Amino acid sequence: MRGKRMDGRERILTGRHIRAVYGKQSLDTLRNKAILLQFLIFPLMALILEYGVEIPGMEEHYFVHLFAVMFLGMAPLTAMSALLSEEKETHTLRMLHLAGVTSAEYLLGAGGSLLTISLLGAVSFGAIGGFGGMTLLRFLAAMTAGIFISLLLGGAIGLTAKNQSAATSVTVPVMMIFSFLPMLAMFNDAVAAAAKFTYTGQIHRFLCGAQAGESPWMFPAVLLGNALAAALLFAWAYRHA
Amino acid sequence: MSVEHMRQSVNCIELYHVEKSFGRQRVLKDVTCSVAAGEIFGLLGPSGAGKTTLVKILTGQLSADRGEARLFGVSSGRLSRREYGRMGMVMDELGLYERLSCRENLRLFARIYGISHSRGEELLRRVDLGDFAGFPVNRLSKGMKQRLALARALLTGPRLLFLDEPTSGLDPSTAAKIHRLLREEQERGAAIFLTTHNMEEAAKLCNNVALLHQGEMVEYGPPGEICRRYNHQNEIFLRKKDGTLLRLKNDGSGADLLQACARENQIESIHSTEPDLETVFMELTGRGLLA
Numbered sequence: 001m002r003g004k005r006m007d008g009r010e011r012i013l014t015g016r017h018i019r020a021v022y023g024k025q026s027l028d029t030l031r032n033k034a035i036l037l038q039f040l041i042f043p044l045m046a047l048i049l050e051y052g053v054e055i056p057g058m059e060e061h062y063f064v065h066l067f068a069v070m071f072l073g074m075a076p077l078t079a080m081s082a083l084l085s086e087e088k089e090t091h092t093l094r095m096l097h098l099a100g101v102t103s104a105e106y107l108l109g110a111g112g113s114l115l116t117i118s119l120l121g122a123v124s125f126g127a128i129g130g131f132g133g134m135t136l137l138r139f140l141a142a143m144t145a146g147i148f149i150s151l152l153l154g155g156a157i158g159l160t161a162k163n164q165s166a167a168t169s170v171t172v173p174v175m176m177i178f179s180f181l182p183m184l185a186m187f188n189d190a191v192a193a194a195a196k197f198t199y200t201g202q203i204h205r206f207l208c209g210a211q212a213g214e215s216p217w218m219f220p221a222v223l224l225g226n227a228l229a230a231a232l233l234f235a236w237a238y239r240h241a
Numbered sequence: 242m243s244v245e246h247m248r249q250s251v252n253c254i255e256l257y258h259v260e261k262s263f264g265r266q267r268v269l270k271d272v273t274c275s276v277a278a279g280e281i282f283g284l285l286g287p288s289g290a291g292k293t294t295l296v297k298i299l300t301g302q303l304s305a306d307r308g309e310a311r312l313f314g315v316s317s318g319r320l321s322r323r324e325y326g327r328m329g330m331v332m333d334e335l336g337l338y339e340r341l342s343c344r345e346n347l348r349l350f351a352r353i354y355g356i357s358h359s360r361g362e363e364l365l366r367r368v369d370l371g372d373f374a375g376f377p378v379n380r381l382s383k384g385m386k387q388r389l390a391l392a393r394a395l396l397t398g399p400r401l402l403f404l405d406e407p408t409s410g411l412d413p414s415t416a417a418k419i420h421r422l423l424r425e426e427q428e429r430g431a432a433i434f435l436t437t438h439n440m441e442e443a444a445k446l447c448n449n450v451a452l453l454h455q456g457e458m459v460e461y462g463p464p465g466e467i468c469r470r471y472n473h474q475n476e477i478f479l480r481k482k483d484g485t486l487l488r489l490k491n492d493g494s495g496a497d498l499l500q501a502c503a504r505e506n507q508i509e510s511i512h513s514t515e516p517d518l519e520t521v522f523m524e525l526t527g528r529g530l531l532a
Contacts, residue, residue: 020352024338024345031340031377095336095393098300099353100322 013108017101021109025083029117035079039117042071043124050128064129065207066183068139071125072146073179073200076118077154078171083110084158085167103238111151118147139207145223146203150178152230159237199226252277253401253432254299258308261294261456268294269456272308276449278400281423281433283443283464285518286453287528292436293333295453296403299434300330312401326354328401329394333409335386339379343370343389346378347396354397364392369418384415391422402426402433408442420446440518444468450518454526464518471521474514481507 029035046067053063087093096106122143126136153174161167182204185192195201202222205214215221254276261269269291276282284292297303298310301320310317315324338346347361365371368388378386387407394402407423408416423433423446437443443450444464452460452467460467477495479487481502489495491513502508516524 016355017353020349023352024341024349027345028338028340090339091332091334091336092338094302094332094334095330095350096353098302098325098330099350100325101353 013102013105017105018109018112021096021101021106022113025110025113026117029079029083029113032082035082038075038078039071039121042067042075043121043128046125047128059208061129062208064125065204068122068125068143068207069146069182069200069204070179071121072118072143072150072203074175075121075150076114076147077150077157077175077178079114079117080111080151080154081158081161081167081171082154082164083114084155085161085164088158088161089163107155107238111155114151115147118151119144122147142203142206145227146199149199149223149227149230152227152234153178156230156233156237159234160240197222197225199223202226253313254282254434255311255314256295256299256308257310259295259298259305259310260307261291261298261303261305267456269298269305272453272456272458274449274451274458274461276401276432276434278432279427279430280448281427281435281446283447283450284434284436284453285438285440285443285450285522286436287438289455290453291456292453293405294456296332296405296434296436300328300403326397327399328403329397329399330403331387331390331394331405331407332403333405335390337378337386337390337393340377342375342377343381343392344374346389347393350393350396356396360396361392364395365389367395368392368422384411387411387419388415391419395422395426398429400431402431404433404435406437406439407435408439409437416442444518452518452522452525454522459525460521467521468515468517471524472513472515476514478512478514480509480511482509483507484509 029039046064049063049067050061084093087096093106097103119140122140125143126139129139131139154171157170157174158167161170178198178200181191181195181198182201185195185201185204192201196205196218199222202219206219252275254274256272256274259269259272260267272291272295274282284295286292294303298305299312299317301317304318312320313324313327315321338349341349343365344361347364348358351358351361362371362374365374368391370385370388370392373381373385378389381389391404391407394404402423404423408419411419420442423435427433435443435447447464449462450460450464450467451458462470475491477489477491477499479489479499479502481487487495487498487502489499522528
């Protein structure tokens with residue numbers, strides 16, 4: 001693997017740099033209360049409502065599915081965007097670059113750390129739902145794909161934003177759309193028709209088993225399409241930044 | 242190789258006719274100078290003079306439109322990890338991780354450079370932050386943050402240090418601690434590239450200074466020499482113990498009188514009319530350095 005250097009020439013990625021950034025990011029996220037709260041609040045709400053609320057006719061694991069999708073649409077996206085914009089604003093990113101850390105090494109280290117924390121969140125949802133075996137694997141696979149897309153979107157926003165407030169002003173509407181659309185789709189057919197084409201909408205339908213009558217290719221196609229769009233956006237932002 | 246020999250033979254920084262424009266605005270005009278190993282070089286100029294642009298060109302963050310900037314003999318646009326590992330920086334924005342502790346900040350960069358964590362501990366003690374190693378950076382004072390940034394810059398034992406206003410806004414005791422550290426680094430043979438508004442600091446620390454005005458280097462040389470060059474009056478003020486103030490030409494004509502006063506123990510104080518760097522800058526540009 002090769003990464004781009006600040007002077008534009010290519011050079012090999014260094015594992016030591018990636019590990020250093022990974023460790024830094026893990027510590028920093030654990031101490032960033034505002035970000036950490038997002039990773040904790042959704043599993044906590046799912047836990048309380050899953051075991052505390054019972055509504056006749058409600059589908060099984062309704063709250064786990066709902067909050068898991070909200071979690072993947074919100075927490076990784078906000079965390080990645082906040083992280084990048086903060087590093088730019090406080091000039092820590094510049095110090096890392098001047099110490100020889102390439103952009104690719106940084107993104108792998110910081111993104112890898114956020115992916116790990118997000119996956120821990122996903123595992124906790126699986127535990128709250130009491131999933132096991134294939135159900136758990138399917139759940140985690142869908143969550144991983146969604147978290148990855150959210151990280152790409154958050155990264156694109158963070159890379160293009162000049163500072164944290166600029167990043168927040170873009171992040172909030174984007175995460176609202178992706179995290180709340182699946183819930184709103186339950187109340188409105190037009191919203192449901194649109195939500196079908198978003199990764200969060202599809203993951204929610206997949207988790208709830210609400211794909212009756214749909215092509216079996218719909219789920220992977222939408223996820224792939226969303227991932228491709230997010231990756232292109234990220235690549236553009238990366239070059240732009 | 243002795244420090245003195247390095248001083249004479251190795252230029253850590255070489256600038257040849259460097260020019261830079263942003264749009265139609267010429268930010269740097271034909272800047273030429275060099276900084277040798279073991280030298281403290283001060284770049285002086287008011288805000289907007291082009292100091293930061295020059296540092297960014299030197300560190301490979303910007304490219305020059307014309308001319309050449311070289312670090313350790315390598316063009317600044319082609320710096321590799323090797324050269325970056327040989328330089329340390331403290332910029333105006335310190336770039337410290339506020340939620341991490343002093344120790345964790347240094348450990349991060351020690352891991353990046355592949356050096357032992359104990360080096361970080363040693364430097365924390367050296368900058369008098371040993372007792373605060375576990376403190377998160379957001380609980381430190383400005384002076385402590387400056388010292389932590391300096392410790393980070395010294396992690397690799399750099400041969401070249403870039404320092405942007407390292408003592409700006411600090412109390413005299415903290416500033417003195419930083420000056421002491423810089424002297425130690427100079428004695429080790431490191432070159433120090435300092436940008437500052439503080440004339441006293443520049444005159445005290447620097448072997449050479451350059452006065453930058455609207456992107457142009459208007460004066461360059463040892464601070465004492467520059468001040469003597471602009472000592473147009475060339476006079477000495479002698480205050481006697483009885484309160485009398487005598488004004489003598491500094492050309493030998495007042496030597497007898499001076500000797501007589503000294504013999505009779507009548508001298509309260511002696512001052513020369515040699516200007517300070519601020520006055521020289523004002524004379525050259527018509528404005529002050531803090532303007």
